Amino acid sequence: MAADGLIEQYLTSFATRVAGRRDRADLVDEVADHLYSACERLEALGVDRRTAEQRALARFGEPRLVAALITSVPSKGNIMSLFLSRRLGALAAVTALLWVAAAVAGVFGNSELAGGWTQERYLASSVVIALACLSTTAVLVGVNLRATGRLDAATRWIAAIGVFSGIAAAMLSWVMGLWMLPLTVAVVWTLLRVRRNHAGSPVFTVVMLVALPLAAVAAVVGSVAGLLTDVYFDALSWTTFLGLMAVLVAGFADLAVRLAQRTGAHRAVAG
Amino acid sequence: MNSEALKGHLDLLVLAIVSGGPVHGYGVIEQLRDRSDGSFDLAEGTVYPVLHRLERAGLLMHEWSDASGRRRKLYRLTEAGTARLSAQRADWREFVSAVETILRRSPWPQTA
Numbered sequence: 221m222a223a224d225g226l227i228e229q230y231l232t233s234f235a236t237r238v239a240g241r242r243d244r245a246d247l248v249d250e251v252a253d254h255l256y257s258a259c260e261r262l263e264a265l266g267v268d269r270r271t272a273e274q275r276a277l278a279r280f281g282e283p284r285l286v287a288a289l290i291t292s293v294p295s296k297g298n299i300m301s302l303f304l305s306r307r308l309g310a311l312a313a314v315t316a317l318l319w320v321a322a323a324v325a326g327v328f329g330n331s332e333l334a335g336g337w338t339q340e341r342y343l344a345s346s347v348v349i350a351l352a353c354l355s356t357t358a359v360l361v362g363v364n365l366r367a368t369g370r371l372d373a374a375t376r377w378i379a380a381i382g383v384f385s386g387i388a389a390a391m392l393s394w395v396m397g398l399w400m401l402p403l404t405v406a407v408v409w410t411l412l413r414v415r416r417n418h419a420g421s422p423v424f425t426v427v428m429l430v431a432l433p434l435a436a437v438a439a440v441v442g443s444v445a446g447l448l449t450d451v452y453f454d455a456l457s458w459t460t461f462l463g464l465m466a467v468l469v470a471g472f473a474d475l476a477v478r479l480a481q482r483t484g485a486h487r488a489v490a491g
Numbered sequence: 492m493n494s495e496a497l498k499g500h501l502d503l504l505v506l507a508i509v510s511g512g513p514v515h516g517y518g519v520i521e522q523l524r525d526r527s528d529g530s531f532d533l534a535e536g537t538v539y540p541v542l543h544r545l546e547r548a549g550l551l552m553h554e555w556s557d558a559s560g561r562r563r564k565l566y567r568l569t570e571a572g573t574a575r576l577s578a579q580r581a582d583w584r585e586f587v588s589a590v591e592t593i594l595r596r597s598p599w600p601q602t603a
Contacts, residue, residue, distance in 0.1 A: 249564070253561050281536035285536070286539070288538035289540040
């Protein structure tokens with residue numbers, strides 16, 4: 221077996237694409253056995269080694285495509301994936317509702333738009349926004365676990381950043397930049413990590429990847445300017461706030477619906 | 492043979508091949524190709540998602556063997572898989588015979 225042969229290269233490439241799976245060693249061994257078997261069969265027919273490797277690989281399919289197809293099926297031992305898909309769908313739905321509540325509460329609690337401002341309203345809105353941040357964090361952790369099958373360092377960081385956003389929202393919800401920025405970092409980091417096997421729609425993923433950083437930057441600019449100059453940028457703040465809410469509600473509702481469809485499909489296969 | 496046409500029946504074909512005894516993924520592909528005289532010839536990597544999905548659904552199970560000098564994953568049917576295969580086989584035969592009847596284009600009602 222050529223140590224640096226084409227099959228070895230293919231297997232290395234395939235292995236990085238299934239790196240998030242707990243059963244990656246088994247997946248790589250299974251593919252390796254296939255490729256070497258195919259190659260040996262061609263060699264037995266008189267084909268030289270290099271041509272045999274090329275043909276075996278061409279027949280097998282491109283590593284990115286094959287890895288994507290294989291990882292689309294959760295492994296038998298990886299019950300976490302299906303378990304999480306079910307719980308995660310419900311949690312994503314709750315999170316979408318919490319963001320709707322947060323948007324309404326934010327308008328009531330942080331502005332004069334809906335009658336006079338009161339401290340109670342502000343505190344109530346802070347609690348709702350903080351809950352939405354924490355619920356979002358829980359979904360993000362679930363999405364990471366589902367994609368990678370383990371609680372790795374990046375997932376722990378995302379959890380910590382998400383919890384920080386929740387605490388910031390509870391303490392100082394009116395300084396939007398303070399909680400929007402970490403929340404955005406947690407969401408965007410997660411989406412970038414799990415892009416390949418994210419259950420949500422690719423369109424919403426792109427929308428979130430573009431809109432959330434923009435909203436976060438606008439929130440930080442608005443917060444800093446508000447703190448430094450005493451001029452409160454109402455229009456900018458509310459556009460940012462409601463824009464962020466709309467994107468999050470759409471993203472989580474989409475995730476909830478798609479996960480529900482997926483677990484429905486799994487039940488149909490198993491049934 | 493159009494690979495799209497094959498896709499819808501792949502589960503049944505894979506179950507039928509695995510029912511012949513413990514077999515690895517490459518063996519499934521080989522038999523699919525050989526037993527169909529080369530008609531069923533698909534990108535070989537695509538058989539694994541099918542095998543894994545059938546295993547998840549409880550229709551297949553696997554064991555590892557080192558007999559070939561490499562780790563080899565061998566699949567076999569579970570009881571549920573055997574039951575599913577015979578049910579799907581019966582469905583398929585019924586379907587084929589119904590289609591055949593129509594394709595024969597015999598005048599109907601036929602008077603012998």
